[in-house]
Amino acid sequence: MLRLLSALLLAAACAGAVAAPLRVGGFVVTPLIVGEPGKPLRGALRDFLERDVVPAGVPLQWMPPTTVPDSLESLQDGSLDVLLIATGEAGRLPGTAAFDWTYLHTRPHLAVRSDSPLQAVQSLDQLAGLDIGWLAGPTLSPGLMKSGARWHLVKVPDWQAENLRRLQAGTIDAAYFENEYSPRYLALSASIPVRLIRLPMPPRAVFMIYSLKADKAAVARFDRVAKAAFAGRRFRDFLERYAAGGPGRPR
Structure with a gap:
């Protein structure tokens, strides 16, 4: 009986460890x-x-x-397990590793x-x-740095909306986005009339790091399941509907 009880307790402990959620952000x-x-x-x-x-x-x-620097710091100190968005050299950050799959390719606009x-823009x-x-935080590509533009960097978490507000107010001439979905979604949500101009830059691969x-x-379990879920065009099609205000868009 004692052996059976010990085995049951061990199984419960192992099940509890398996069920512990990954902290993603x-x-x-x-x-x-x-x-x-805070939410x-x-x-x-x-x-x-x-x-x-x-x-x-x-x-x-x-x-x-959180902000970009805080997200990366949390990943390094172990208070965050998975960072949902990464591009460029982010996968080489000390104390982290990148999953070997990419879930989205975007075009700078x-x-x-x-x-x-x-x-x-040719x-x-x-x-x-x-x-x-x-x-503020991510490094711009050499081509953008050498373009002669004056870069106005914001540090607030809602930085994309803040840049569109500045654009609407006329304090900046343009807002830079590494993807085409953000400005389309934000402009539609806030009824801000904008035009999107694709930049002559290669696509950006978007991936996750842990x-x-x-x-x-x-x-490993997240890697296996998520890799299969994001394969092909499933997420891109989902995101297209989402950005256009289709099913699944938050109220």
Whole structure:
């Protein structure tokens, strides 16, 4: 009887360890991640993961959105397990690793006012002299840094909406976005008339990274299930509907 009781207790302990949720979070990139400080994040990634990943036995704890530096610091110190959005060299951050799959490719765009004289950009040199809003923290590409634009960097969590507000107020000439979904979604939500101009830059791969301090078994389970869920065009099609105000868009 004692052996049976010990075995049951051990099995329960192991089950509890397996069921411990991964803490997932990131910074605001509308509509992938939306929300307010101090409240669990919302957005397209959460909706998709809750629909296609969590039911497969992958419990997740939704953390509040933070700034880019705070998100990366939390990942490194182990208070965050999975960062939902990463691009460029983010996967090489000490104390972290990147999953070997990409869930989205995006194209950099500028959002400009409807009365802007800028109609198209064939060369980044055309940005010379323009005041452009962007986010404090991430490093701009060498081409953008050398373009001659004046970069206005914001530090607030809701940085994308803040840049569109500045654009509407006329304090900047354009807002830079690494994807086409954010400005479309935000402009529609806030009834701000903008035009989107694609920049002559290569697509950006968007992926997820995780803390090396996270539970290895939980990370492996998330990796296996999420990789299958994000395969093909399923998430891109979901995001297209989401950004256009279709099913699943938050109220």
